[in-house]
Amino acid sequence: MNEFFIDKRQMRRAFNRAASNYDAVAVLQREVCVRMLERLDYIKVQPERILDAGSGTGWGTRQLAQRYPAAQMIALDIAIGMLRAAQGHSGWWQKLFGGTKQLQVCADVESLPLAASNVEMVWSNLALQWCNDLPSTFAELHRVLKVEGLLMFSTFGPDTLKELRQAFSGVDEHNHLNRFADMHDIGDMLVHSGFSDPVMDMEYITLTYDDVRGVLQDLKTIGAHNATAGRGQGLMGKNAWARLVENYERLRNNGKLPATFEVVYGHAWKPQPRVTRDGVTIIKTSFKLK
Numbered sequence: 564m565n566e567f568f569i570d571k572r573q574m575r576r577a578f579n580r581a582a583s584n585y586d587a588v589a590v591l592q593r594e595v596c597v598r599m600l601e602r603l604d605y606i607k608v609q610p611e612r613i614l615d616a617g618s619g620t621g622w623g624t625r626q627l628a629q630r631y632p633a634a635q636m637i638a639l640d641i642a643i644g645m646l647r648a649a650q651g652h653s654g655w656w657q658k659l660f661g662g663t664k665q666l667q668v669c670a671d672v673e674s675l676p677l678a679a680s681n682v683e684m685v686w687s688n689l690a691l692q693w694c695n696d697l698p699s700t701f702a703e704l705h706r707v708l709k710v711e712g713l714l715m716f717s718t719f720g721p722d723t724l725k726e727l728r729q730a731f732s733g734v735d736e737h738n739h740l741n742r743f744a745d746m747h748d749i750g751d752m753l754v755h756s757g758f759s760d761p762v763m764d765m766e767y768i769t770l771t772y773d774d775v776r777g778v779l780q781d782l783k784t785i786g787a788h789n790a791t792a793g794r795g796q797g798l799m800g801k802n803a804w805a806r807l808v809e810n811y812e813r814l815r816n817n818g819k820l821p822a823t824f825e826v827v828y829g830h831a832w833k834p835q836p837r838v839t840r841d842g843v844t845i846i847k848t849s850f851k852l853k
Contacts, residue, residue: 582644588784596623610683616672617690621649639668677707687716701756708833719743720825730811746827758831765827771819
């Protein structure tokens with residue numbers, strides 16, 4: 564098995580445990596969501612149904628519901644604990660926008676239990692990095708979108724947690740961090756999955772901490788600690804921990820330890836089909852009658 568293969572059962576357990584305290588520490592997730600919402604200011608869409616793929620505790624779902632009050636929201640997450648936490652936040656806006664506007668689905672983004680051509684928008688904030696087969700995931704998102712529907716997402720790029728990755732180097736033989744796809748590769752995946760006009764960009768966001776324990780505790784509290792097949796199965800030994808701290812301390816800057824995240828943003832459209840279901844090529848023509 565690939566050492567970077569994500570154990571979905573372990574991942575689900577981690578996010579279920581994290582659900583109750585997630586909102587208190589998910590500063591980065593919320594900030595990226597805000598920046599994604601700002602991008603919608605330049606995109607003219609009025610979706611009737613929106614899939615929030617990897618909805619977590621529902622903060623982004625609620626922002627989308629306010630922006631598109633007539634739309635039905637489908638909040639999908641792999642962790643039932645996250646969806647239950649979202650229910651605890653949803654009372655006021657469900658009363659405001661109508662109690663039947665939101666559906667909750669506990670499922671994996673890589674295998675969506677939705678019919679084809681079902682939604683006008685797929686939104687996914689910092690969830691796709693948890694997918695083992697990203698090309699197949701984009702094919703799934705393409706499948707559930709209606710023609711001319713919009714996919715908008717954010718995910719992590721390969722420089723994410725580069726300081727922590729450097730600090731873990733040589734500490735032991737285990738894999739301690741997920742592997743993240745490059746922005747350009749993601750753009751190619753979108754095209755190969757049938758999307759058109761993909762727009763990709765990225766930025767670095769750096770959080771700072773007083774110590775290494777704070778970095779790891781934040782990752783654990785949001786459920787984002789290591790769930791790969793190559794992870795160690797027990798607690799880190801004292802010697803390994805000391806080496807980790809020593810390595811990370813070399814990166815201290817202005818009294819703080821940095822934790823950099825490479826955030827990749829993308830959006831693309833599902834175009835009109837080029838072939839019929841029978842495989843016949845569709846050729847569009849236009850003419851004027853004199």
